[in-house]
Amino acid sequence: MTTEVDYYEVLGCARDADGATLKSSYRKLAMQYHPDKNGGCKDHEAKFKAISEAYEVLKDPQKRAAYDRYGHAAFRNGGAGGAGGHADFSGFSDIFESVFGEFMGGQRGGRQPRRGADLRYDLEISLEEAFHGKATEITVDVSAACDTCDGSGAKPGTMARACSTCGGAGKVRAQQGFFVVERTCPTCMGAGEIIADPCGTCRGDGRVDKTKTLSVNVPPGVDEGTRIRLTGEGEAGPRGAPAGDLYIFLHVARHPVFQREGTTLHARAPISFATAALGGEFSIAGPDGETHTVRIAPGTQSGREIRQRGAGMPVLQGRGRGDMVIHVDVQVPTRLSARQRELLEALREAEGEAAEEDPGFFSKMKAAFGG
Structure with a gap:
């Protein structure tokens, strides 16, 4: 008999936790137990799968409502606890995509590039600077492409190989009654490839934390809440995928007159x-x-x-x-x-x-x- 663990306990969150709290907890746990960072440890791999499954259900309002009412039975036997509802057989989406590429422009699919996350920076200026415009520099902490492996995640001189489980597609299919369910490949976690010899600097992720200094030109006439977009200055995508954008939100300080x-x-x-x-x-x-x-x-x-x-x-x-x-x-x-x-x-x-x-x-x- 299989023991069903409470999804909220898996993520370490209360049942009334909001979406931001669930996401933050998931992100920390996923990075901690990701197989690529734990030498293929089976226990960590199982823990990672449980974390991913729990977050996939709780991040979706409809799935979460069904789970809160019927528990795990909501996703078995084609019904919501036998109460006339229906289970969602669309399968689990790419978990890492929801973390690193969902803000703007993230893509789905096996080996399609998963764009890095967009970032936000708040910049305060004076009314005089809003009138005349301003050229300034800002410092941001971002995940940038690893210089050692050029963002590939593989040790220099080596290459990633296609995942044998999914054949490089990043997804696998399974028959459930009359339905075919497509899920993220549990071996490569949707990447479509396996890095046998990961880069020692980034540990196979293709990204490292860096502090960047960027030039910003504030045009004359900006107002409170004006956004300036710096294309490609957000988080780098995993394993060489395109970077997200950096959005600078302007705030005009109160003027004495x-x-x-x-x-x-x-x-x-x-x-x-x-x-x-x-x-x-x-x-x-x-x-x-x-x-x-x-x-x-x-x-x-x-x-x-x-x-x-x-x-x-x-x-x-x-x-x-x-x-x-x-x-x-x-x-x-x-x-x-x-x-x-x-x-x-x-x-x-x-x-x-x-x-x-x-x-x-x-x-x-x-x-x-x-x-």
Whole structure:
């Protein structure tokens, strides 16, 4: 009688683990027990097969739901625990492909190249750098092709041979009742070939961890979340397969003066009561390095927007610039000198005389309420 081990226990995860946790645990265990890294140890090979089978089921939402409900019975005898469901007889897909090539553009198939994984790098820039653009260098840690074996995984002077189990196809077929199930070859793990004498540097994987310094050109006008793609600078594919890409996600740091909305720049400008009443002007330095003059018309009210045409951010990969919008905030003084109080009292007195000549607001209020 065969003992059926719980898939969650195989991966060392709780039953409510999310997909990212399952994948992370699988990846660590798969790399630890891969036969190529353990001298063909039978125990490790069996462990690797169990890990691969568990992850193949739990990574698929439908398979996982069936397993959570019916256990291993969900995949036996053409039914989901005899409850009228159906088993998935499509077979196990290439396990290593799901780890190293699923992000973007991974390929299936026996000896087809399995593209390396795409990588992400987050780069923070200032608003001024987003305006003018920037040429910079970044340092990333990646899996790169092994220089010793040129990424083949085989010891220099030797070559890989076709897998005798699958004949180089990378997959084997088995009859299950009326169905033919295609599975990843358990001997070569889908590679289609066997490395009898692996490279001593990369241990047959064809890749080693490296630190790379890359040049990045940030164009003018980029915004938060803009992506820059560096083709072929992601993880190298296993055994000479094409490398993935590196995606650089840009983040624009908060500016002390401006808030950005597309190509429009917004700024709050506090002005004095006297300036708002009499008019005036002030200067503001933009991210373009220029000094912009903002003119305040007499009688400007708090909350008014003053638009400076063409003083905003440049259009990404286009022509022209957005606008700069100044939001006026009239400041009411909270502490007055004796002279200021004297002047304001005189102003209030003058306003009172004007009110007698023009009944205005308060007279209309009295009339409205029968006063």
